[in-house]
Amino acid sequence: MPSPRFRIADAPFDIAPLHARLQHERAGACASFEGRVRDHNDGRPVRGLRYEAYVELAEAEGARILDEALARFDILEACAVHRTGELAIGELAVWVGASAAHRDAAFEACRWIIDEVKARVPIWKHERYADGEADWLHPCQTDPSEP
Amino acid sequence: MPSPRFRIADAPFDIAPLHARLQHERAGACASFEGRVRDHNDGRPVRGLRYEAYVELAEAEGARILDEALARFDILEACAVHRTGELAIGELAVWVGASAAHRDAAFEACRWIIDEVKARVPIWKHERYADGEADWLHPCQTDPSEP
Amino acid sequence: MARVTLLYFASLRDAAGAASEPLETAAPDLVALYAEAQARHGFALPVERLRVAVDGAFADWRDAVRDGSEVAFIPPVSGG
Amino acid sequence: MARVTLLYFASLRDAAGAASEPLETAAPDLVALYAEAQARHGFALPVERLRVAVDGAFADWRDAVRDGSEVAFIPPVSGG
Numbered sequence: 480m481p482s483p484r485f486r487i488a489d490a491p492f493d494i495a496p497l498h499a500r501l502q503h504e505r506a507g508a509c510a511s512f513e514g515r516v517r518d519h520n521d522g523r524p525v526r527g528l529r530y531e532a533y534v535e536l537a538e539a540e541g542a543r544i545l546d547e548a549l550a551r552f553d554i555l556e557a558c559a560v561h562r563t564g565e566l567a568i569g570e571l572a573v574w575v576g577a578s579a580a581h582r583d584a585a586f587e588a589c590r591w592i593i594d595e596v597k598a599r600v601p602i603w604k605h606e607r608y609a610d611g612e613a614d615w616l617h618p619c620q621t622d623p624s625e626p
Numbered sequence: 627m628p629s630p631r632f633r634i635a636d637a638p639f640d641i642a643p644l645h646a647r648l649q650h651e652r653a654g655a656c657a658s659f660e661g662r663v664r665d666h667n668d669g670r671p672v673r674g675l676r677y678e679a680y681v682e683l684a685e686a687e688g689a690r691i692l693d694e695a696l697a698r699f700d701i702l703e704a705c706a707v708h709r710t711g712e713l714a715i716g717e718l719a720v721w722v723g724a725s726a727a728h729r730d731a732a733f734e735a736c737r738w739i740i741d742e743v744k745a746r747v748p749i750w751k752h753e754r755y756a757d758g759e760a761d762w763l764h765p766c767q768t769d770p771s772e773p
Numbered sequence: 774m775a776r777v778t779l780l781y782f783a784s785l786r787d788a789a790g791a792a793s794e795p796l797e798t799a800a801p802d803l804v805a806l807y808a809e810a811q812a813r814h815g816f817a818l819p820v821e822r823l824r825v826a827v828d829g830a831f832a833d834w835r836d837a838v839r840d841g842s843e844v845a846f847i848p849p850v851s852g853g
Numbered sequence: 854m855a856r857v858t859l860l861y862f863a864s865l866r867d868a869a870g871a872a873s874e875p876l877e878t879a880a881p882d883l884v885a886l887y888a889e890a891q892a893r894h895g896f897a898l899p900v901e902r903l904r905v906a907v908d909g910a911f912a913d914w915r916d917a918v919r920d921g922s923e924v925a926f927i928p929p930v931s932g933g
Contacts, residue, residue: 602852749932
């Protein structure tokens with residue numbers, strides 16, 4: 480059985496097998512996205528963060544997003560992984576990749592998938608700030624200041 | 627001295643050091659693009675291909691494109707490598723990456739760079755077809771059928 | 774009366790002091806069930822900003838509370 | 854008369870049968886220089902579809918031919 484197209488990872492993950500999964504003889508183009516922990520958010524210095532997921536529902540909703548992307552765009556394959564747990568500055572939080580015959584579809588699908596993951600998948604970010612405070616992020620809508 | 631942001635590679639190249647070059651504490655987003663040799667072009671089965679470059683001018687023009695991208699988009703770093711020589715189906719022909727605080731700029735810059743590289747850098751593709759024919763590609767303008 | 778298990782995430786879990794709790798409830802639908810939990814734990818998030826899931830699948834707030842189900846209140850997400 | 858080195862790439866190199874050639878020319882500008890090479894080698898590509906570079910930098914077709922320079926005729930590119 481192939482690995483699922485969307486996965487929650489509770490530890491650091493390799494991107495090489497994800498890239499390998501996107502390879503296809505007809506694939507001329509592969510677009511990918513890495514989201515990493517920044518040292519600031521909305522101007523506030525960030526020391527580190529934690530992601531929590533409702534894993535069962537997150538993996539189901541993530542799989543739905545990937546299926547929708549394969550139906551909506553002229554792509555050959557796509558997959559994504561999102562981390563949970565404690566992450567340090569610079570650590571990889573989310574990875575998305577899409578392969579296609581042509582670059583338009585690869586870029587559009589990759590961008591659409593990360594937008595949908597951020598909007599729909601039950602994952603929450605808890606940020607620890609340099610001033611000692613910490614908070615859950617519950618944006619009112621898709622926050623344009625997000626990476 | 628850091629490696630140049632744009633490079634012509636006459637042999638297969640690793641993308642790990644390219645990814646590493648894009649890392650930055652303020653980088654929350656990294657978009658990258660891989661162009662690979664497809665098994666067909668414009669409906670015609672392709673057996674393999676060769677890229678030739680006017681290396682001196684290609685590296686100068688590539689460096690200009692990367693400098694322009696850093697000025698034009700709100701990105702932190704960007705780099706690209708293009709292969710020359712014989713390539714088999716599935717081999718990596720070009721890699722582009724851009725990192726930014728936010729994903730909009732990372733995606734836009736990555737897309738812009740690959741478009742400019744294809745339009746401006748003196749590199750030529752020589753395709754060998756399954757029927758035994760072979761040809762240089764000299765598109766009349768940016769060819770929408772390209773990956 | 775229905776016996777359900779409530780699941781709390783992120784700021785709701787911090788406010789409730791638990792990731793889950795068993796509950797016996799007379800709430801007719803999921804909206805009323807959230808109102809009950811909100812009153813007990815003082816949740817700041819209004820129901821309009823939440824989604825709800827039953828047994829691992831997104832559900833409608835107007836759905837009836839099913840005996841033996843697991844109900845998750847989903848605060849606004851912030852992955853990515 | 855100027856002594857120049859011409860560089861050919863891709864289909865131009867195939868047509869010329871060489872990647873470069875030395876040339877003594879009376880061509881006043883780069884357009885005329887290409888016309889000369891085109892006549893000799895039967896290049897199919899019209900000058901309008903080419904760019905030109907002198908000593909490793911893009912140049913203007915109306916530039917004069919400089920003695921000792923290296924002139925490259927750049928067919929439409931197809932990288933990526």
